Amino acid sequence: MNINVEQQGDISILHCGGSLDADSVNVFKKVAYDLVDKGLVRIVVDCANVTFMDSMGLGVLISLLRRARSRNGDVKMASLTDDVRTIFEITRLHRLFDVCADPQTACRQFTKNK
Amino acid sequence: MPFSIKIAILSDTRYLAPLRRFLSAYAKIVGRKRFPKDALKFCTTALIEAVDNAIFHAHFKKKDKWIEIYLTVKNNSIIMKIADCGKGLNHMEIKNPCLTATHGRGLYVMKRLMDSVESRFSGKRHEMILTYKL
Numbered sequence: 001m002n003i004n005v006e007q008q009g010d011i012s013i014l015h016c017g018g019s020l021d022a023d024s025v026n027v028f029k030k031v032a033y034d035l036v037d038k039g040l041v042r043i044v045v046d047c048a049n050v051t052f053m054d055s056m057g058l059g060v061l062i063s064l065l066r067r068a069r070s071r072n073g074d075v076k077m078a079s080l081t082d083d084v085r086t087i088f089e090i091t092r093l094h095r096l097f098d099v100c101a102d103p104q105t106a107c108r109q110f111t112k113n114k
Numbered sequence: 115m116p117f118s119i120k121i122a123i124l125s126d127t128r129y130l131a132p133l134r135r136f137l138s139a140y141a142k143i144v145g146r147k148r149f150p151k152d153a154l155k156f157c158t159t160a161l162i163e164a165v166d167n168a169i170f171h172a173h174f175k176k177k178d179k180w181i182e183i184y185l186t187v188k189n190n191s192i193i194m195k196i197a198d199c200g201k202g203l204n205h206m207e208i209k210n211p212c213l214t215a216t217h218g219r220g221l222y223v224m225k226r227l228m229d230s231v232e233s234r235f236s237g238k239r240h241e242m243i244l245t246y247k248l
Contacts, residue, residue, distance in 0.1 A: 023127035055219035096213045
């Protein structure tokens with residue numbers, strides 16, 4: 001998995017590419033948790049180029065969400081591919097996460113809720 | 115006529131991506147009629163979940179253990195058998211964990227995607243048999 005972090009004010013957009021699975025969760029964790037540790041707790045995960053996600057990928061997203069929310073932040077999902085959307089819906093996680101059409105919509109949601 | 119392949123991988127998450135590509139190649143060889151795109155999507159996820167289970171729960175991340183994978187397409191069914199050295203799980207107890215749980219979704223996902231998920235234990239080996247019916 002490759003991750004490109006884009007900062008828009010206090011919102012961090014993680015542009016992810018590749019698979020978020022048992023093999024890559026540690027890479028994602030390192031990048032994402034570092035942001036939260038630095039106080040950057042408003043995070044958008046851009047999945048436009050995420051080709052595959054398993055339940056361990058879901059687990060790390062939930063873990064990130066819990067961390068961010070414990071510090072009054074949030075994690076929003078954006079641009080879910082069909083495959084990622086399927087696993088989200090099967091596990092009902094589309095009810096836990098705010099799922100947006102694209103990163104800009106997710107950023108606007110953050111601004112709206114400020 | 116059934117079309118079967120058997121492969122073995124070490125218990126290492128490095129093999130997950132090659133395994134996905136392998137399944138995609140297998141589906142191509144079998145042909146879209148017998149292994150359609152939707153089936154490939156669901157079978158790929160279920161297979162990876164089963165292999166994750168073998169790596170983390172059967173083999174406790176010991177990288178020198180082997181996982182055997184058997185793929186068969188026959189009688190309008192895609193059958194995937196994943197064999198490890200673990201003791202298996204009680205499938206009756208598997209439910210979707212609560213929304214905020216960070217673990218425990220793998221078996222639930224397999225059961226939602228596949229038409230049947232069976233677990234067989236025979237002394238030294240555990241087999242998970244996943245069946246997708248076309």
